[in-house]
Amino acid sequence: MTKAGDLYGQSLYDLAAEENLTDDILGEMEAVKGIFKENPDYVALLSEPSVPKNERLQLVDESLGSSLTPYHLNFIKILIEKGLLREYSACYKRFRKSYNEAHKIAEAVVTTAVALSDTQLLQLKEKLEKISGKTVLLEQKTDPDILGGVRVDLEGQLFDGSIKGRLSELRRKVDETVI
Known part of the structure; x- marks a missing residue:
């Protein structure tokens, strides 16, 4: 994250917490982030210094x-005025991180060769919640390169039970023994 994104995102979170609006603003930020991602020309227009500032603020x-x-x-208007609208995603990440910490939420990414069923995802989510002691938001990705098994990144901690991971570990041990 950028310094500006950290600073502004944390400031918005602190204000939202004081006003008891963290849930509302988090939902809005997710929606706006999606709008900005789908419409990069809109962000470029709102960031364009040749367009008068009052016109850009009116557009918003x-x-x-x-x-x-x-x-x-x-x-958002402050970000536009300061020429920092492109930092919105970093602001969102900081806001989300503070929100997760305050609400004991952990984010996890599970990667498998084929998609897991809803039942398997629920079981994995429950297991991760026991490990972390937090509510887990689980994002699923598929990557045929891992061959089989499961790889989970839980708040930066990697649990690699994939065949590719096991083969890499085995290769490393063989290399250490041979050398």
């Missing part, structure tokens, strides 16, 4: 004003 009011809390709308 017209397009997002009715669907955002005033705090979040003003936050």
Whole structure:
């Protein structure tokens, strides 16, 4: 994350927590992040210094004003005024991290060669919640290169039970023995 993204994202989180709006603003940020990702030209327009600042702020009011809390709308306007709108994603990440810490939520990415069933995902989620002592938000990815098994990244801690991971470990041990 960038320094600006960290600073601004944490500031918005602190304000949202004071006003008891963390759930609302988190949901809004996820939606706005999606809008910005799907419409990079819109972000470019809002960041373009040749377009007068008041016109860019009016565009935000017209397009997002009715669907955002005033705090979040003003936050976006501040980013535009400071020329930092491209840091919005980093602000979201910092906000999300603070939200997760406050609500004892852990994010995990599970990677398998083929998609897991809903039952398997639920069982894995329950196991990870026991390990972490937190509520787990599980994101599933598929990667045929891991051949089989499961690889889980839980808040930066890697649990590699994939065939590819086991083969790599075996190869490393053989190399150490031979050398």
